[in-house]
Amino acid sequence: MTEQKSAAAGPKSRRGDDPLGANSEIGKKLREYYDGLMADDVPDRFTDLLSKLERAEASKDKDGNAQ
Amino acid sequence: MSDASTFKTGLLGAIPSLRAFAVSLSHNSDKADDLVQETLVKAWDKQSSFQPGTNLKAWLFTILRNEFYSQMRKRGREVQDSEGTMTARLAVHPSQHGTLDLKDFRAALDTLPEDQREAIILIGASGFSYEEAAEICGCAVGTIKSRVSRARVRLQEVLSIDGEGEFGPDAIASQVLGSGAAA
Numbered sequence: 699m700t701e702q703k704s705a706a707a708g709p710k711s712r713r714g715d716d717p718l719g720a721n722s723e724i725g726k727k728l729r730e731y732y733d734g735l736m737a738d739d740v741p742d743r744f745t746d747l748l749s750k751l752e753r754a755e756a757s758k759d760k761d762g763n764a765q
Numbered sequence: 766m767s768d769a770s771t772f773k774t775g776l777l778g779a780i781p782s783l784r785a786f787a788v789s790l791s792h793n794s795d796k797a798d799d800l801v802q803e804t805l806v807k808a809w810d811k812q813s814s815f816q817p818g819t820n821l822k823a824w825l826f827t828i829l830r831n832e833f834y835s836q837m838r839k840r841g842r843e844v845q846d847s848e849g850t851m852t853a854r855l856a857v858h859p860s861q862h863g864t865l866d867l868k869d870f871r872a873a874l875d876t877l878p879e880d881q882r883e884a885i886i887l888i889g890a891s892g893f894s895y896e897e898a899a900e901i902c903g904c905a906v907g908t909i910k911s912r913v914s915r916a917r918v919r920l921q922e923v924l925s926i927d928g929e930g931e932f933g934p935d936a937i938a939s940q941v942l943g944s945g946a947a948a
Contacts (some may be wrong), residue, residue, distance in 0.1 A: 713819070718888060718889035718917065723926050724921065724924075727870040729890055729892045730867060730870075731871060731874070731890070732785050733890075734786045734867070735788050736781045736782060736784075737781075737786065738781070740780045741798065742782060743802065744777075744805065747802060747806070748776055748805065749807075751805075751809045752769060755809075756769075
């Protein structure tokens with residue numbers, strides 16, 4: 699019992715404001731849920747969109763410099 | 766020009782987390798992707814107001830969140846419920862054997878009020894600090910803390926989780942005392 703106490707007091711006391719930490723079932727599920735969402739492939743529409751925005755920006759800059 | 770491409774790379778890298786946050790807010794992946802698209806366009810337009818070296822992800826989350834709430838206001842909060850979250854709200858039955866099914870968990874998450882859900886996601890899943898989450902939500906750090914703690918208590922109730930040795934603010938005390946030994 700004494701052993702258990704000292705083991706628990708060390709790292710856990712430092713995790714004072716991390717109630718969603720590694721030992722929490724809620725915390726674990728939350729990350730599992732979220733990591734599942736993060737793992738989805740990024741649809742092409744987003745990479746396309748950013749390339750389009752970048753091209754628009756580039757041509758704007760060129761116009762700006764030309765004047 | 767190289768500024769723009771650094772920025773673009775940053776945006777690209779943030780897309781998975783933006784989508785995850787958007788789905789968490791809107792419960793709907795089509796709506797979530799529209800939200801992400803809108804966020805990227807806005808971010809691009811506001812590029813000059815981003816200070817390099819500060820947290821791009823937090824900045825983007827702020828934009829996405831504002832966009833989400835302004836769309837909600839416009840729509841007058843209608844049918845947030847298209848995917849049967851109301852049903853889920855009425856019946857969350859964690860599986861009998863103590864392991865928590867991810868589907869149960871999602872349903873439980875959906876029962877949370879929006880402010881609590883976003884707080885627990887930002888802190889517990891997106892990896893933001895309380896300070897960053899407060900900034901993203903435009904509220905005080907203490908408000909985020911209390912939302913997270915209420916969300917956690919509520920989830921534990923809904924999912925009938927107990928005996929974990931983690932109960933609210935006294936979690937540390939009960940852990941130190943050794944809930945296992947006491948039981």
